[in-house]
Amino acid sequence: MPGLAIEIENLTKEYPFGFLHLKKKTSLEGLNMQVETGEVFGFIGPNGAGKSTTIKLLMRLIFPTAGSARILGKPISDVEMHRDIGYLPEQPYFYDYLTAAELLDYFARFHDLTAADRKERVERMLKKVGLETARKIQLRKYSKGMLQRVGLAQAILHDPKIVILDEPMSGLDPVGRREVRDIILELKREGKTVMFSTHILSDAEMLCDRVGVIVGGKLRGVGAPGTLVDMKTQGMEILFELRGTSNAPLLSKATRTGDCYRLQVAEEELYAAIDQLRAAGARILSVAQVKATLEEFFTNLVEADGTHTSAVEVSGK
Amino acid sequence: MRRAGVVALNTFREAVRDRVLYNLVFFALLMMAAAVAVGQISIGIEQTVIVSLGLSAISLIGLLISVFIGVALVSKEMDKRTLHALLANPVRRWEFLLGKFAGLVLTLAVNTAAMALGLLLVMIYVKHSLERSDAVVLVAVYFILLKLALIVALALLFSCFTTPLLAILFTVGFYIVGLYVQELRNLPVEVMSPAMTAFTKGLSYLLPNFENFNVMAMAAHGRAVPGALILQNTVYTVVYCTIVLTAAAAVFSRRNLK
């Protein structure tokens, strides 16, 4: 059994607001969650779910109303443990009067590295995130995507055991997103633990060993992307073509696009449906199993929560 | 401590890149104009005029830098969220704070030293010589620097728990009140209740006392500053800054960032 990289216990964050701070908004409610060493853990939830709040609590940028957390077995108040942690903030912003190389060198100075080691690492990281040609340009001239790359570089600069990334793919073009995915997989191969948050499900499905789903400040499920949803077949989908009209009763249940129809039936009704369609003169194009996806699981949760109406971005394209 | 040093050097680099030291051009122009003007009007009072004007300019420019940049030191990093990535490194919040303070004081030291050098050059130009007694000008400049360090510490403290604008007002307010602390201590006891007397007395010891830092009159007339005052002001600054920075660190260490 692998050890635990991150242990979160009953973590709660309330923000007071309103007159005399009498009202409270709960951004995170009693979060209990563990990340195992060596895994890629996806923290998914719609905008405003509490992902950044959790990560900022872990990084001690904000302080909890209740609860505690440990990283690599040590309480998070221990600053020295930051030697082993890399962090990419959400929408990162850095000292705009520095160049990328200077920023990385500045951060590297907080770790016990020799000057030569520092130089070598900075060069290697700039190359890794594709910023060698921009290394001498001040960060004030960087685009959002470039800042995201600098942020990634500084997060992995000191070879940390645990890398925590807050929305690492946001602001990147498809090529950039692909590169981030590659970096995450490379970190995993090197035996690092990666926890990243995202509101884009396909990224999580593609990369993660396990995911935690958070909605409205509450954790709604943790597990491998496959086990989290009920993978039992929910039915069969038939795609067929039908020219002209027909009064087959099944047609009223199908969705039509031009001459093409899509029909979902229960598994045991499949053959009867196909017979009926053949009799009506339809041409069957395909038959496929329908499985619940992470996407549906997620959408259902969000809709049930009611506080978020349209905050789900499914593919992120 | 080493980490605070890393932050300090970066703070200095930021000030240089943000062209803070450009104020030196303004100072140079002012002193040149003064030198020419003095050469035309006066017999014998060049020293007084040049030294008073030079020291006032050094003090005023330093004050502007320490209040405005002092307040921005930490609040800008919180506001722009540059702190998020920085604090993910093994650096404590108080180390960051101390580094920011030291970095600005270093900037002010370099800036003030350059202005002091300029002042000495102008003195040579108008008097064609420098005497040993002119060293008092350097003492006056040193006192200005101590005063600026105190102001930076206060600006930092205020910026840790209030908005930048209020922090600027508080800092300026403290500075002005600090110039008259002696008067506060010497208020006529007869007209006040005992409680009131105790209050003002307590307040006067809480507030920074800037009166002892002003030796401009002595410097202008070339009179020596006693060594005891130099020691006293140095110790006072170190102790007061330590207390203020400790308070700032206590507030900042508990603060939720954006």
Ligand SMILES: Nc1ncnc2c1ncn2[C@@H]1O[C@H](COP(=O)(O)OP(=O)(O)O)[C@@H](O)[C@H]1O
């Ligand atoms: N400083 C703050 N003051 C008040 N509410 C906040 C603050 N920061 C975050 N919140 C609220 O907490 C909730 C969770 O935010 P966040 O963790 O940023 O969500 P996300 O999952 O998108 O990262 C949001 O509803 C947000 O409005």
Ligand SMILES: [Mg+2]
């Ligand atoms: Mg977020």
